[in-house]
Amino acid sequence: MTGTRAAGPEPVWTPARLAGIFMAVACAFGLGTLVLKFFGVLRVFPGAAVLAVLIGLVVLAIGYALIRRLTPVRSPPRDPSLVAVAWGATAASGCALVANSGLMGIWSKTTSLEFAEDWRAALTAPLNEELLKGAGVALLAVLAPRALRGPMDGMAYGALTGLGFQMMENVTYALNQQITTGGAGEVAAVVQVLVVRVGLTGPGSHWAMSAVAGAGIGYLAARGVRGLPQAVPLVIAAMAMHWLFDAPLMDSAAGVAAKTAINFAAVVALYAAQRWGFMARARQLLHQDVAAGRLPADEAAAVPSRRQRRGILLKTPEGPEREAMVERQRDALERVHEQAADACTMPRA
Amino acid sequence: MRAVLIAAAVVVALTAGWPTLEALLPDTGAAPAGTPLRIGPEDDDSARFTLGPGWSVVRAETSPDRSWMLSREGVVMDVAYLTPARGTTPAALWNGLRDVTRVQDPDAALSAPAPATTRQGVRGQTGRLRQNGETGTLTVFRSPRGGFAVLTTVLGGVDATAAARAAAERATASIAFPGRGR
Incomplete structure (x- = not known):
C-alpha cells in the first residue's frame, strides 16, 4: 500500500x-x-x-x-x-x-x-x-x-x-x-x-x-x-x-x-x-521541532490538543502574527500525522 | 496497484463465490415423516408440527428457530414462528399479516379470517390467499399465553395436487404447543 x-x-x-x-x-x-x-x-x-x-x-x-x-x-x-x-x-x-x-x-x-x-x-x-x-x-x-x-x-x-x-x-x-x-x-x-x-x-x-x-x-x-x-x-x-x-x-x-x-x-x-x-511519538517529534527552532515551546506544547491549539490562537492578536501561528500549527500537525502515524516505529535519537 | 487488486478480489470472491458454490449443492432433502418437528427458538417458546410422508425440506431456507420451508407435489408450505407484540388483537394481527403478504406481491389478496382449530384444540384464524399467481391458505395460531404465534402459508400453482394440499392442511392441524410457553 x-x-x-x-x-x-x-x-x-x-x-x-x-x-x-x-x-x-x-x-x-x-x-x-x-x-x-x-x-x-x-x-x-x-x-x-x-x-x-x-x-x-x-x-x-x-x-x-x-x-x-x-x-x-x-x-x-x-x-x-x-x-x-x-x-x-x-x-x-x-x-x-x-x-x-x-x-x-x-x-x-x-x-x-x-x-x-x-x-x-x-x-x-x-x-x-x-x-x-x-x-x-x-x-x-x-x-x-x-x-x-x-x-x-x-x-x-x-x-x-x-x-x-x-x-x-x-x-x-x-x-x-x-x-x-x-x-x-x-x-x-x-x-x-x-x-x-x-x-x-x-x-x-x-x-x-x-x-x-x-x-x-x-x-x-x-x-x-x-x-x-x-x-x-x-x-x-x-x-x-x-x-x-x-x-x-x-x-x-x-x-x-x-x-x-x-x-x-x-x-x-x-x-x-x-x-x-x-502521542509519545508526537511529543518526541514536537520536542525535535522546538530543538531545531521550527516551533516555540509553548506552541509545541499546545499542538497535540485541539482545545489548547484553539486557546493559544485566540490569545494571539488577529493579523500576521496569528496567521503565521496558524501556518506553524498546520505544518506541525502535518509532520506529526505523517511521522507519528506508525507509532511503533520510533525515530532514531 | 496490488492492494487494489487484492481488496477487489476479496469483495468479488465473497460476493460471487459463496452464492455460486451454494447453487451447486442440492437444495432439498426428505423431511422426516411422523416425527414432531420444532418451530421456535427454545423448548418452552416453541411449537411442534408433524408431517406426513412425501414432503421435502428446502434446507437453505429452513431454520427450525424461525421457519420451515417445505414442498410436496407443487405445494410450498412455510411454517414460521412469529412474535406479535403482546396485546395485539386477532383482528390487528390478521390485518398485519395481510400487509406482510403484500411485501412479496403488491397484488396479493387475503380473505377475511375464518376460525381454525388444531387437533390439540388451539383456536386460530385461517383465510384464502392468492399471491404471485398461486393460491392457498394462510393460518395462524397464537401460543396459549400469547407470547408467540405459528403461521403456515400454503401456496401452489396449477400443478399442485389435491393430495398435497390436503397433506398441508393436516400438517397445519397438527400444530401443538407442548411447552408452558410464553
Missing part, C-alpha cells in the same frame, strides 16, 4: 483512481442490492422504514462525531471519513447480504439443520463481514493515502466503516422485524429492535470489530507487507470478536451484555495502546 511516485506525467489508471472507481461501483451495487431486497418491506411499511432510518441517522451522527473526536491530535478529514461510512453502509452491507446468504446456505445444505441453526451465523458473518468491511479500509488507504497512514488512522476509518455497516444492519433488522412480528405494531417493532441493537449490543458491535481490523489495515498502509505480522492477528482478533457475538453461547441478556463488554474492552485497550504510542 505504500508506494513511490514515479517522475513524469501521472498515468491515467493510477491505483487511487482504480480504488475510487471500484469503491463507487461496489457502493452502487451494495445499495442496489439492499433496495431490491427490502423494496417490498419499504413499500408496505413506509412508516417503520422512515422511523428506522431517522433513528439510524441520529445514532450514526453521534457515533461519527465521537469517533472523529476521539482520534488523537486531529480529526480524520471529512471526505475520507464519509467514504468510510458510505462503504460500510452500502458496499459492505449489500455484498454481505449476498455473501452471507450463500455461505449460510452452504452450512444449511451440508450440516444438520440443528447445527446450522446454532452455528451458521457464527461461521459466516465474522469471515464475510470483517473481510468486506476491511477491504473498504484497504481501498481507502489507496484512495486517500495521506489520510490513512498507520494503525491509529486505520482504527478511526475502520470504526467509521463499521459504524456505517452497523447503522444499515440496524435498519434492515428493524424492517425484518415487521415480518417476524406479523406486521402488527410497526413503531413498537422498530423501537424494540433499535433499543436492543443500539442500547445493549451497540457499544461492542461492528464499529468496535472494524476498528480492530482497521488498525491491522493501518499497519499494512504504513509498512506494506512488513505490516503483516501486526495486521493478520488484528484482523483475526476482529473476526474472533465477531464470532463471540454471533456464537450460540451466553445467550441470556446478561450474557449478551458480557459479550458487548468484552468487545468494548478489547477495542478500548487497543485504542489506549495505539493512542499512547501515537
Whole structure:
C-alpha cells in the first residue's frame, strides 16, 4: 500500500483512481442490492422504514462525531471519513447480504439443520463481514493515502466503516422485524429492535470489530507487507470478536451484555495502546521541532490538543502574527500525522 | 496497484463465490415423516408440527428457530414462528399479516379470517390467499399465553395436487404447543 511516485506525467489508471472507481461501483451495487431486497418491506411499511432510518441517522451522527473526536491530535478529514461510512453502509452491507446468504446456505445444505441453526451465523458473518468491511479500509488507504497512514488512522476509518455497516444492519433488522412480528405494531417493532441493537449490543458491535481490523489495515498502509505480522492477528482478533457475538453461547441478556463488554474492552485497550504510542511519538517529534527552532515551546506544547491549539490562537492578536501561528500549527500537525502515524516505529535519537 | 487488486478480489470472491458454490449443492432433502418437528427458538417458546410422508425440506431456507420451508407435489408450505407484540388483537394481527403478504406481491389478496382449530384444540384464524399467481391458505395460531404465534402459508400453482394440499392442511392441524410457553 505504500508506494513511490514515479517522475513524469501521472498515468491515467493510477491505483487511487482504480480504488475510487471500484469503491463507487461496489457502493452502487451494495445499495442496489439492499433496495431490491427490502423494496417490498419499504413499500408496505413506509412508516417503520422512515422511523428506522431517522433513528439510524441520529445514532450514526453521534457515533461519527465521537469517533472523529476521539482520534488523537486531529480529526480524520471529512471526505475520507464519509467514504468510510458510505462503504460500510452500502458496499459492505449489500455484498454481505449476498455473501452471507450463500455461505449460510452452504452450512444449511451440508450440516444438520440443528447445527446450522446454532452455528451458521457464527461461521459466516465474522469471515464475510470483517473481510468486506476491511477491504473498504484497504481501498481507502489507496484512495486517500495521506489520510490513512498507520494503525491509529486505520482504527478511526475502520470504526467509521463499521459504524456505517452497523447503522444499515440496524435498519434492515428493524424492517425484518415487521415480518417476524406479523406486521402488527410497526413503531413498537422498530423501537424494540433499535433499543436492543443500539442500547445493549451497540457499544461492542461492528464499529468496535472494524476498528480492530482497521488498525491491522493501518499497519499494512504504513509498512506494506512488513505490516503483516501486526495486521493478520488484528484482523483475526476482529473476526474472533465477531464470532463471540454471533456464537450460540451466553445467550441470556446478561450474557449478551458480557459479550458487548468484552468487545468494548478489547477495542478500548487497543485504542489506549495505539493512542499512547501515537502521542509519545508526537511529543518526541514536537520536542525535535522546538530543538531545531521550527516551533516555540509553548506552541509545541499546545499542538497535540485541539482545545489548547484553539486557546493559544485566540490569545494571539488577529493579523500576521496569528496567521503565521496558524501556518506553524498546520505544518506541525502535518509532520506529526505523517511521522507519528506508525507509532511503533520510533525515530532514531 | 496490488492492494487494489487484492481488496477487489476479496469483495468479488465473497460476493460471487459463496452464492455460486451454494447453487451447486442440492437444495432439498426428505423431511422426516411422523416425527414432531420444532418451530421456535427454545423448548418452552416453541411449537411442534408433524408431517406426513412425501414432503421435502428446502434446507437453505429452513431454520427450525424461525421457519420451515417445505414442498410436496407443487405445494410450498412455510411454517414460521412469529412474535406479535403482546396485546395485539386477532383482528390487528390478521390485518398485519395481510400487509406482510403484500411485501412479496403488491397484488396479493387475503380473505377475511375464518376460525381454525388444531387437533390439540388451539383456536386460530385461517383465510384464502392468492399471491404471485398461486393460491392457498394462510393460518395462524397464537401460543396459549400469547407470547408467540405459528403461521403456515400454503401456496401452489396449477400443478399442485389435491393430495398435497390436503397433506398441508393436516400438517397445519397438527400444530401443538407442548411447552408452558410464553
